[in-house]
Amino acid sequence: MARITYVSPEGAEDTVDAQEGSTVMQTALNNNIRGIVGECGGNALCATCHVYVDEAQFDGLPPIADFEEEMLDVTSSPRKDNSRLSCQISVTAAIDGLIVRLPETQE
Numbered sequence: 448m449a450r451i452t453y454v455s456p457e458g459a460e461d462t463v464d465a466q467e468g469s470t471v472m473q474t475a476l477n478n479n480i481r482g483i484v485g486e487c488g489g490n491a492l493c494a495t496c497h498v499y500v501d502e503a504q505f506d507g508l509p510p511i512a513d514f515e516e517e518m519l520d521v522t523s524s525p526r527k528d529n530s531r532l533s534c535q536i537s538v539t540a541a542i543d544g545l546i547v548r549l550p551e552t553q554e
């Protein structure tokens with residue numbers, strides 16, 4: 448189990464429990480977090496699960512794969528140095544306390 452905090456563009460925070468084996472995207476959908484769409488179901492094909500990872504935690508995540516890299520170039524909101532696709536972040540105990548900020552738009 449891990450706790451994840453989602454921060455809306457307006458600054459509202461939602462902290463939820465995430466199950467290991469899930470993803471940061473799926474956890475958002477399960478908890479009705481607004482701002483994550485996940486149109487492709489987590490297959491790194493839509494970029495509607497774009498998030499900005501807290502800068503201090505970014506380097507602790509698994510590296511960005513080539514296919515994620517390509518999709519990060521077509522996000523609706525601007526890509527930043529701390530952009531990730533939340534469907535490509537697996538929930539493990541190692542990400543407990545993760546904070547992700549939601550972009551202005553996914554579409």
Ligand code: FES
Nearest residue numbers: 487489491494534
């Ligand atoms: S859910 Fe489609 S790229 Fe993440």
